[in-house]
Amino acid sequence: MIDESKKFEKTMKAVVFENRKISIVDVPIPVLSKNEALVKIDLAGICATDFALLNGYHNFAGIPGHEFTGVVFSAPGRADLEGQRVVADINSGCGQCDICRTGDQRHCGNRSVIGIRDRNGVFADFCAIPLANLHVVPDSIGDEEAVFAEPLAAALEITRQMEVSEQSRVVVLGDGKMGLLCALVLRQKTSNTVLVGRHPDKLEIAGQQGVHTICSQGKSTGETSNVEKGKFDLVVEATGSPDGINEAIALVRPEGTVVIKTTSFEKSVIDLANVVVNELHLIGSRCGDIQLALDFMKKKVIDLHPLIEAVYPLEKFEKAFAHALKKGSRKILIRNNNEIKGQA
Amino acid sequence: MIDESKKFEKTMKAVVFENRKISIVDVPIPVLSKNEALVKIDLAGICATDFALLNGYHNFAGIPGHEFTGVVFSAPGRADLEGQRVVADINSGCGQCDICRTGDQRHCGNRSVIGIRDRNGVFADFCAIPLANLHVVPDSIGDEEAVFAEPLAAALEITRQMEVSEQSRVVVLGDGKMGLLCALVLRQKTSNTVLVGRHPDKLEIAGQQGVHTICSQGKSTGETSNVEKGKFDLVVEATGSPDGINEAIALVRPEGTVVIKTTSFEKSVIDLANVVVNELHLIGSRCGDIQLALDFMKKKVIDLHPLIEAVYPLEKFEKAFAHALKKGSRKILIRNNNEIKGQA
Numbered sequence: 001m002i003d004e005s006k007k008f009e010k011t012m013k014a015v016v017f018e019n020r021k022i023s024i025v026d027v028p029i030p031v032l033s034k035n036e037a038l039v040k041i042d043l044a045g046i047c048a049t050d051f052a053l054l055n056g057y058h059n060f061a062g063i064p065g066h067e068f069t070g071v072v073f074s075a076p077g078r079a080d081l082e083g084q085r086v087v088a089d090i091n092s093g094c095g096q097c098d099i100c101r102t103g104d105q106r107h108c109g110n111r112s113v114i115g116i117r118d119r120n121g122v123f124a125d126f127c128a129i130p131l132a133n134l135h136v137v138p139d140s141i142g143d144e145e146a147v148f149a150e151p152l153a154a155a156l157e158i159t160r161q162m163e164v165s166e167q168s169r170v171v172v173l174g175d176g177k178m179g180l181l182c183a184l185v186l187r188q189k190t191s192n193t194v195l196v197g198r199h200p201d202k203l204e205i206a207g208q209q210g211v212h213t214i215c216s217q218g219k220s221t222g223e224t225s226n227v228e229k230g231k232f233d234l235v236v237e238a239t240g241s242p243d244g245i246n247e248a249i250a251l252v253r254p255e256g257t258v259v260i261k262t263t264s265f266e267k268s269v270i271d272l273a274n275v276v277v278n279e280l281h282l283i284g285s286r287c288g289d290i291q292l293a294l295d296f297m298k299k300k301v302i303d304l305h306p307l308i309e310a311v312y313p314l315e316k317f318e319k320a321f322a323h324a325l326k327k328g329s330r331k332i333l334i335r336n337n338n339e340i341k342g343q344a
Numbered sequence: 345m346i347d348e349s350k351k352f353e354k355t356m357k358a359v360v361f362e363n364r365k366i367s368i369v370d371v372p373i374p375v376l377s378k379n380e381a382l383v384k385i386d387l388a389g390i391c392a393t394d395f396a397l398l399n400g401y402h403n404f405a406g407i408p409g410h411e412f413t414g415v416v417f418s419a420p421g422r423a424d425l426e427g428q429r430v431v432a433d434i435n436s437g438c439g440q441c442d443i444c445r446t447g448d449q450r451h452c453g454n455r456s457v458i459g460i461r462d463r464n465g466v467f468a469d470f471c472a473i474p475l476a477n478l479h480v481v482p483d484s485i486g487d488e489e490a491v492f493a494e495p496l497a498a499a500l501e502i503t504r505q506m507e508v509s510e511q512s513r514v515v516v517l518g519d520g521k522m523g524l525l526c527a528l529v530l531r532q533k534t535s536n537t538v539l540v541g542r543h544p545d546k547l548e549i550a551g552q553q554g555v556h557t558i559c560s561q562g563k564s565t566g567e568t569s570n571v572e573k574g575k576f577d578l579v580v581e582a583t584g585s586p587d588g589i590n591e592a593i594a595l596v597r598p599e600g601t602v603v604i605k606t607t608s609f610e611k612s613v614i615d616l617a618n619v620v621v622n623e624l625h626l627i628g629s630r631c632g633d634i635q636l637a638l639d640f641m642k643k644k645v646i647d648l649h650p651l652i653e654a655v656y657p658l659e660k661f662e663k664a665f666a667h668a669l670k671k672g673s674r675k676i677l678i679r680n681n682n683e684i685k686g687q688a
Binding site: 099104107109161230242245253254255260261262263264265267268269270271272273274275276277278279280281282283284285286 | 443448451453505574586589597598599604605606607608609611612613614615616617618619620621622623624625626627628629630
């Protein structure tokens with residue numbers, strides 16, 4: 001809820017990425033463009049894409065951050081939204097091209113992406129977000145769940161892209177944040193879900209929620225040497241490594257599917273003859289449908305809380321970021337105090 | 345029809361690949377195993393896979409050849425088949441494993457493959473072929489069409505793997521024998537079918553049957569530089585080059601499909617981040633359903649005759665093979681005289 005008594009001033013605190021450097025600065029509160037809302041950010045999550053942005057991905061310069069929950073502070077023409085707790089789709093299409101006209105702005109060639117491409121993000125007190133992208137968070141979903149809406153939607157995207165049934169044999173490679181979410185989501189489709197990773201504590205999170213787990217810790221090569229080859233209907237590649245695809249190809253059955261979640265700067269070297277002879281399906285998978293994620297969270301079938309490792313205030317973003325960069329860390333969140341710095 | 349008056353003797357002429365050498369020798373006529381028929385080969389086709397076999401693919405040693413039409417000479421327990429003109433599925437599964445039990449022996453891990461893996465092929469007077477693999481050729485289909493059953497089935501496999509509609513925008517990369525067949529088949533699904541190749545004469549074959557063609561002759565890099573990027577619903581990669589996949593990825597629209605037909609010894613270097621961000625589907629595609637190919641040929645909607653470059657007798661196999669190896673050559677066929685060499 002908006003505290004109407006609080007005087008709204010002109011600057012806010014924000015994290016800025018520029019020239020591979022992080023700074024925390026006072027910047028003007030965003031001026032809204034047409035059909036945008038000003039959202040007060042409450043809680044935000046650090047994602048591997050943020051690491052890539054700092055390293056030059058998309059030549060990004062500005063305020064990063066795309067996983068969040070917040071409250072609509074002002075929404076010109078949409079008073080009904082003001083004061084509502086929201087999350088958001090991160091892609092904003094041009095609205096004019098063939099792709100946008102089919103209704104899927106996620107793939108518009110001229111899209112902006114919150115905190116990733118041509119649009120400032122949520123590691124700040126406020127963020128301007130297109131009205132069309134907002135989704136109201138039901139009361140039954142807490143902030144520490146809602147903040148997972150974006151990565152959870154990405155995990156659920158797999159189930160939009162293909163049929164997964166109770167009979168499906170599924171393996172997820174990589175126990176990073178995305179791998180964990182994929183395993184937890186797919187476990188709801190089939191009890192034959194296996195997660196292969198290197199971190200016993202993270203595997204344990206999935207294990208406690210019914211996922212079979214295999215630890216490959218200490219193996220420098222052949223991560224999946226103790227997993228049956230050529231037998232899985234679906235392999236989700238979420239290792240974060242450009243070579244993970246080859247482990248995935250080795251595990252999937254003929255005519256089975258590999259869903260690729262890893263986005264790496266490095267190219268992958270692949271023996272495509274295997275893909276042809278075994279008629280494999282390799283499917284790239286990225287952002288999903290935020291509403292689908294909210295509907296899923298409402299069912300309370302998976303527990304997201306164990307995925308959180310630590311919560312830092314925005315002022316300690318650099319420390320939070322260093323923590324998030326540590327191998328094997330779970331989700332690091334940023335909680336805003338939403339202090340508005342104004343003129344005296 | 346079998347000439348019953350012809351005395352059936354013990355040896356036959358056959359092409360043998362061994363230690364990267366071709367020889368034409370007299371060998372014993374095959375002794376049938378259980379549930380096999382002896383087929384007198386009339387016409388056979390040389391395929392790129394045969395080049396690979398000579399170069400060591402599958403460590404093949406024996407009689408190659410898997411594209412053919414012939415007549416059943418003897419079929420113990422299946423007298424109805426004797427004298428019938430036939431073609432055949434090339435994969436023969438173990439019949440015992442999970443995959444065979446689903447009815448798709450094409451992907452059985454223990455399968456033999458006619459003229460490719462653990463089973464002699466059709467560049468010979470006779471070949472032993474599992475009864476279950478035989479398909480009778482309707483009278484309306486000539487030998488010079490029927491001999492294309494196997495590669496045509498492989499082209500039709502694409503239409504089994506995915507929906508292609510009149511609205512689909514399709515491009516086939518590569519005007520080799522497989523590329524041509526794919527373009528001709530897909531043209532029956534949509535008039536928006538484009539074939540990109542380097543050989544004006546081969547493009548002309550497709551062009552005369554309603555396929556749009558683009559010649560990239562003389563371009564050493566960026567074959568598809570004059571083809572619109574990111575717009576095609578389906579790109580068929582049949583270039584034969586390990587780098588063709590990257591051209592294909594550049595042409596397909598977000599969430600579109602690349603069907604991979606190239607089987608190369610060399611690995612491909614791929615930027616999978618593009619595949620993930622654009623949620624592309626990469627589908628390996630290989631052998632198809634021979635019956636589907638016969639049904640398709642019966643409709644007489646495509647003319648296969650222009651795909652034939654030359655027909656050689658079996659005795660001149662080496663000359664035929666050298667001709668087939670020439671860049672840009674169309675299909676080279678081998679016609680058997682089925683002379684049976686016997687003891688005096």
